[in-house]
Amino acid sequence: MDELRYPIGLFAHEGEITREQLQKWMADIESTPARLREAVAGLSDEQLDTPYRPGGWSLRQVVHHVADSHINSYTRFKLALTEEEPTIRPYYEERWAELSESKSAPVELSLALLDALHSRWMIMLNAMQHEQFARVFVHPESGKIRLDWNVGNYAWHGNHHIAHITSLRDRRGW
Numbered sequence: 615m616d617e618l619r620y621p622i623g624l625f626a627h628e629g630e631i632t633r634e635q636l637q638k639w640m641a642d643i644e645s646t647p648a649r650l651r652e653a654v655a656g657l658s659d660e661q662l663d664t665p666y667r668p669g670g671w672s673l674r675q676v677v678h679h680v681a682d683s684h685i686n687s688y689t690r691f692k693l694a695l696t697e698e699e700p701t702i703r704p705y706y707e708e709r710w711a712e713l714s715e716s717k718s719a720p721v722e723l724s725l726a727l728l729d730a731l732h733s734r735w736m737i738m739l740n741a742m743q744h745e746q747f748a749r750v751f752v753h754p755e756s757g758k759i760r761l762d763w764n765v766g767n768y769a770w771h772g773n774h775h776i777a778h779i780t781s782l783r784d785r786r787g788w
């Protein structure tokens with residue numbers, strides 16, 4: 615396992631997902647924008663343009679990636695709630711991160727976007743009946759994905775990228 619690339623390990627969950635587990639993951643999703651904002655607070659443009667690991671994305675690209683990824687995820691939740699086992703549209707996240715906008719736009723734009731997006735996402739999740747967490751979408755490569763598992767996956771995803779930033783800051787003493 616590459617510790618720089620996976621500072622908190624990979625997401626894994628086996629078996630039934632309890633309401634308690636789901637609540638913990640939802641609390642992580644709710645706090646992700648504030649924790650991401652805190653993770654980059656006070657960094658200069660030069661620091662934001664530093665790769666979190668050799669050959670990896672810059673901190674700026676990481677922040678914009680979280681927004682890109684969570685916009686897609688939010689959409690997939692909505693598709694799964696309103697259609698029967700919809701097949702979702704994958705995208706090349708590496709290519710999105712290489713677009714010049716992802717490399718240059720102020721991080722504040724994605725932080726603000728995530729504040730609003732996660733606020734709506736949480737209203738949606740909190741309004742879901744427990745049975746609705748068993749609804750699925752179909753990923754063309756990964757197959758059927760249940761919404762409860764996906765809540766965990768995106769709680770992990772935010773934590774994973776926040777750890778990229780905080781671990782670099784620790785290593786550099788920033």
Ligand code: NI
Pocket residue numbers: 679683771775
């Ligand atoms: Ni990611």
